Amino acid sequence: MPKTQETVLEIDLNALKHNYQHLKNKVHPETKFLAVVKAFAYGSDSVEIATYLESLNVDYFAVAYVSEGIQLRDAGITKPILVLHPQSVNFETIIERCLEPSLYSQYVLNAFIEVAEAKKQQNYPVHIKFNTGLNRLGFSEKEVTQVSDRLLKTKSVKVASMFSHIAASEDLNEKAFTLNQIQTFKNITQEFKEQIGYHPMMHMCNTSGILNYPEAHFDMVRSGIGLYGYGNSEKADAFLKPIATLKTIISQIHKINTGDSVGYNRAFIAKRPTKTATIPIGHADGIGRQYGKGKGFGVINGKKAPFIGNVCMDMIMLDVTDINCQEGDEVVLFDKKTTAASFSETANTISYEIITSITQRVKRIFLK
Template identity: 65%
Template sequence: MPKVQETVLEINLSALTHNYHYLKSKLQPETKFLAVVKAFAYGSDSVAIAKHLETLGVDYFAVAYTQEGVVLRDAGIRTPILVLHPQSLNADTLIDRCLEPSIYSARLLKDFIATAEKRGQTNYPVHIKFNTGLNRLGFGEQDIAGITEQLSATKAVQAKSIFSHLAASEDLTENDFTALQINRFKTFAETFKRLSGTTPWMHLCNTSGIINYSEAHFNMVRSGIGLYGFGNCDEEDANLQPIASLKSVISQIHEVEKGHSVGYNRAFTTSRKECIATIPIGHADGLSRIYGQKKGFVYINDQKAFIVGNVCMDMIMVNVTDINCQEGDEVIVFDAKYKANTLAESAATISYEILTALSQRIKRIIVGE
């Protein structure tokens, strides 16, 4: 790849293909694959990612909010889309755009059925979300009889699937709790099927669930972070390829005399004559202020350069005193070699956060296939 001349996010579709096929290799041939493309496909480009995954034969997509699904439909995506956290006011839009809601509360079930009936729908697909221990969204076991009664009383909607979400599938020290969730989900599913007289799909596993709990793959699995190149542990990270490379450029280099300060609030003071490089990326681009004061770093000519002072809105300053570099040189924030989770760990956070925080003002460049 040619050296960049501005801040860009390169999105590698060849790496996406690799990750998709690797995760698919963990499944039985009949198990369906749902790709999670919420939050701009984990900070990348939801349309480009969804279009490529369609060519690979993905079975379903999932987004968090209704508008994210609208964006995909406007871009020509025709694969079924599950909306994980819709609100009652979204019901008409969901139907207009053929988006399938997760139904996680009695209020939402009542409101969506009313809209679907008013709109003359027949067997509109919905997905019933159960809470098996994450305690975030979803129905409990005590709600099953009421849910099935409401579904049986209408022809407007039908349960396409029932699903839940694992709380700690990446942490094998929590194996007992995950096993409890799996068994609880099986119990909920059997009760739902018995009372409803239907056999909806079942899905429970996220990326780490795919890798660690093959007995819980059921009819479909859902993968988010794994598609983007992270397996939540070093062993699985080695089997995946990060699709995103965040790159920038040195705008200017200053020689700052000993005892002089750098940046807002004079947060860094030189201990000797030092070379400070300014780079056009800041907290408005998603590089949080927490990475200031030498917690964060970038790579210039394969050497680590620590951020000095506070992260500014549109730029950072890094110490390049002992690095052979010049203005215009490429800067790597993270890529397939210098991974985002390493940078995230320096600030006691996770790759998900740094990826999904990336501003949409950063230019996206599609590379690979």
């Protein structure tokens, strides 16, 4: 690729294909694959990513909110779309746009059935979420009979899947806890199937679950972060390719005298003659104020230049004292080699946060 002349996020669709195929090969051929494209497809572009994955014949998509599902339907996505955290105010829209809700509490279960019956639906697909230990969303084990009784009283909906979420699938120190979650899910779903009289799909594994717990692949697996190139461990990362490269340029170089300050609140005071580079990206683009003051860096001509001072809304200053560079040179914040995981570690956070934070103000370029 030619050097950039502005701030861009390059998305490598070949890397996406590689990650999808790698993860797909980890499961049985008959096991369905759900691609999680919430949060603007983890900060890339949900429409472009979903369209490409649909061409690769992914089985299902998942989003967090109804608005995200609407965007995919408006773009022509036809595969089933699971809405993981729907709100009752959007239930009519869910049906109108052929989205499939996760029903995780008595309130949302009853509210959705009420809307489905009012719209004279028959066997509308819904997904029942059970809480097996994450304690975030989901019916408890003791609610199984109450849920099944309610479902048996209506013909407006039919359960497409039963699912849960592993709390620590990437942490093998928590293997005992995870195995207990898996067994709890098996117990719940066995009871639930017997009570409703049919066998919906079962799914529990996220990316790390796919890699670490093949016994829990069941009928479908879900992958989010893995598709975008991160596997939550060095071992897993070795087989994945980050799809996103965030790069920009040096707008201006300054020579700072000893004792002079840089940026807002004089957050950096030069202890020696210092050369700084200002780049056109800031917290309005997703590089938050937890970075700066030595946290975060850009790679210029193969060398790391740490952020200095506070991150500004539209600009960041880097220390390039010991780097041979000039205005207009390319600055890479993260890519396949210097990953978002290593960038985020400088501020004690995770790859998920930085890649999903890159705002839509940053121009996306898709490499096919």
